[in-house]
Amino acid sequence: MILSYEIPLLLLLLVTAAGAILVKDLMSAVLLLGSYSFFLSLTWAWLGAVDVAFVEAVVGGGLGTVLFLLTLIGTAPKDTRLRRPPPSAITLIVFPLLGLLLLYAANDLPEFGDPNTPASAHISPTYLEQSYQDTHTPNVVTSVLMDYRSLDTMVETVVIFAAGIACALLLRRNA
């Protein structure tokens, strides 16, 4: 069940991410990044994370793309550098090493989709079983976000407020 639709979705993810990276025209790169966001939200909906998929489609694919486009319209929409100097030796050594290290760690990861992994067996069943008695909300994600972790969510809005203030201060006309 996991394999049948996931492989094409993951391939689409990789292709759109590669497009966003490789395309010279920054406007096209940003639009490809938006399509990457939408394929990502499709993948998440497929994995059972509908709330995350909604947020990614609205905030990542919508707002993020709009912010990138607004910046590009105000500035230079082309990557003017046609020939890049080759990357330094330390980059060429460190990145393959990091990749090998990460792939080597794959052996120790539990299999994806197994309901008995430590991530799914430790505390999350308690939330699933008791959230309705505690909060009377059928959606467990909402009850954790808005009830058990409501202070966290409130302080997160402070972070977004600070980001908004920073943007407004940076974009003042007579800065």
Add this chain to the structure above:
Amino acid sequence: MVDAFYAVFQRTNFLTFVIIFLWGFYIMVTRYNLVKKLIGMYLVQTSVIFFLVSISAKKGATVPVLLSTTDPVQAANYANPLPHVLTLTAIVVGVATTGVGLALCAAIYRKYGSLDEQEVLERLE
């Protein structure tokens, strides 16, 4: 060695995460255009979130919205909700930080007339 290869291809989500994470990180380090660097940063953020959501998936499970509010809940029937909550805030904060980065890019362009790192450095001197 063969086992390690097999383990990687058993976990295609992890392989995708590693490719997008490293490629985005590489773009952040090597490209000179500032918007391109931010695109790389966005890819790194979303790839980590993708990995967390992949961990939360369970075979044969549905979305974490209770089907019945009276029957006792079988936790194996619902996806793990905790990574979803973590990643929800991470996405919003990630887009907010990307917005601040883009505002910085716009301010740099207004002052130095270029988004290229090298040209900006030359004009600084």
